[in-house]
Amino acid sequence: MSAPLRVAIVGAGPAGFYAAGDLLKAGDGSVEVDLFDRLPTPYGLVRAGVAPDHPNIKVVTKVYEKTAAKPGFRYHGNVEIGRDITPAELREHFHAVLYTVGAPNDRKLGIPGEDLPGSLGAADFVGWYNGHPDFRDLDPDLSGERAVVVGAGNVALDCARMLGVPVAELQSTDTADHALAALAASSIREVVILARRGPLQGAYTNPELLELGEIEGLDVIVDADDVRLDDAHRALLETADKTTRRNVEIVTDYAGRVPTGASRRIVLKFFSSPVEILGEDRVEGVRIVRNELVQNEDGSFSARPTEVTETIEAGLVLRSIGYLGAPLDGVPFDERRGTIRNVDGRVTEEDGTVVPGVYTAGWVKRGPSGVIGTNKKCAQETVRELRADAEAGLLADPPKGAAELDALLAERAPDRIDYAAWGRIDAHEVAAGEPAGRPRVKLVDIDEMVGVSRS
Ligand SMILES: Cc1cc2nc3c(=O)[nH]c(=O)nc-3n(C[C@H](O)[C@H](O)[C@H](O)COP(=O)(O)OP(=O)(O)OC[C@H]3O[C@@H](n4cnc5c(N)ncnc54)[C@H](O)[C@@H]3O)c2cc1C
Structure with a gap:
């Protein structure tokens, strides 16, 4: 060679x-x-x-x-x-x-109504608030009072937090300008996170879960029944890793909190899966089913739907069940x-x-x-x-x-x-952010980036 x-x-x-x-x-x-x-x-x-x-x-x-x-x-x-x-x-x-x-790409749910306007993949939504050029025109409809996020990982929590946090807290960040404007005008007051299984099976990590409870002017709601563990789960908790044990402690704390009546809420709903996204021309709600957990031969637990269903009104649904x-x-x-x-x-x-x-x-x-x-x-x-x-x-x-x-x-x-040209884009973004104390103001248009890189 x-x-x-x-x-x-x-x-x-x-x-x-x-x-x-x-x-x-x-x-x-x-x-x-x-x-x-x-x-x-x-x-x-x-x-x-x-x-x-x-x-x-x-x-x-x-x-x-x-x-x-x-x-x-x-x-x-x-x-x-x-x-x-x-x-x-x-x-x-x-x-x-x-x-x-x-x-x-986002994994799809494979349920009716998934392609209605107002039903989005988390990858697109995350790309939108982060100024990825592919998603700058996504224009998610934030005019409803409730959004549903499907999934129980850190990306789901990121999406819920971005929708729930007062926009003033984002003004000093590099959130894309178009997203800051849309979030400032958002009518969303409640974000429901749907977790297919229970508190021991959350895929999020401790800091992200804790952060939800620290958001100013926002109540985190967890149903006390959802954190009551059965014998099998109590036994599982004894041998669970540190992250899982702490996750269970945190959601148990949330379940014990008395809501302050804050104007914004994040509801963490366990044992729940969407079965249909409802709406005529756009998302109007989600029909969900209550799951029970069944233990597999290897000791893990899978969700099995029960007969119990419920409809949640919502104007926006974000699916966050994995990337491909x-x-x-x-x-x-x-x-x-x-x-x-x-x-x-x-x-x-x-x-x-x-x-x-x-x-x-x-x-x-x-x-x-x-x-x-x-x-x-x-x-x-x-x-x-x-x-x-x-x-x-x-x-x-x-x-x-x-x-x-x-x-x-x-x-x-x-x-x-080339890398020097990226350096010019970087310097431009950082300089644009300085007056407002932001790390940068992101360029979101490729032609504009190319133009700046040549200047
Ligand atoms: C919403 C979200 C939040 C996250 N937050 C955290 C966090 O807080 N902390 C943490 O540790 N991890 C976090 N992660 C995980 C972390 O971002 C990933 O582990 C990591 O980015 C994966 O790296 P990668 O290089 O494989 O892929 P990527 O970071 O996706 O990079 C792939 C690159 O390939 C480029 N590309 C794609 N196709 C082509 C092509 N055909 N030709 C040329 N280029 C192409 C893309 O433009 C992209 O730049 C987060 C992930 C997500 C989705």
Whole structure:
């Protein structure tokens, strides 16, 4: 194999940056990394997913900035693989291609009424308040008094909190301006979170759950009956992990609180699943069923619907039951799991045959779980396999090199944003935020970003 080792990474989220950092760690020019993203802006869900009122989480981008400063690193923003350059074309220019494209799609509920206006996926809603260019025109209808969020993970809690928190608390954040304006005019006074199972099965973590109870002028409502544990669950709690035990304590505390009569409420409703989204031309309500829990052979509990149903009036329904990856032409994909087929990051065909020189990391490799740091270990595992293949002589020299790639990019992606150009967008956003004490005012239009990057 000729030196340097040339690697393309597709997707500039945490997994992409951790993979790049690991590949470039020797700093001796033995590896070159070209990192592509379909957006002009890097950092994936750190920019477009993490809640705007959690700015400390975003400090992790300082680590990615250090990676970008390493010799051998090149950033190509505003270049979409599959649209501007095909995976097959990319492969011709590199020894290896590593896909870290994340999991941008929402899992669907598969119930009637799901496609009515007013029924949205959390990914879209989160993208909207975070200024992701794809969702800036989402315009969710916040004119009803009640919203329902389906799901019991941190993303569901983020959505509920963004709808429930007084907008004044968001004015100092980088919430997209269009979302700030819409949330200021919102009529939503109650957000109902539907959790399919019980307090021991919540997928959220302690700080996010606690945060709900700390929102100014908002009552958190939990039905006392829902936190009364049966014998099986009491036994389960004894051996449960720390997070679960604390989660149960927190919801038990919520159930014991006397509502203050605040003008806003978040209702955490356990043992409840939506069975139909109701409405003529748009969402008017949700029919839900009460579940009972049945223990599986492995000791876990599944929800089983009972005969008890109820209708909740609502003008907005957000489904937050998991994210799925999107397939790329020519890259083996497992539709059911929503991930690129792989073994430890080496991409494989359905029959397990390794696709030489193609790798994956992050959410599209292992599914949408874990925190930002989980992607570091995940990316390192993949890079370990890639290096082993390079050392074993399994990576063929690409027929084309950097000069041919530049020519292809000039032709297909004339509005490509390099890292210096992103730096100008970044500086513009940060400067725009300064007068109001905000970390930044996000640009949400790609043409505008390109314009600013050239100024
Ligand atoms: C709403 C939400 C809130 C979260 N909050 C937290 C939190 O507070 N703390 C925490 O630790 N974790 C949080 N997470 C989890 C964390 O964001 C993920 O673990 C992490 O972002 C996954 O990294 P990734 O690189 O696999 O994917 P992503 O971050 O999604 O990055 C994928 C990148 O690939 C790009 N891309 C996609 N397709 C293409 C293509 N065809 N061509 C080129 N580029 C492409 C995308 O534009 C994107 O930049 C949150 C997740 C969500 C959804």
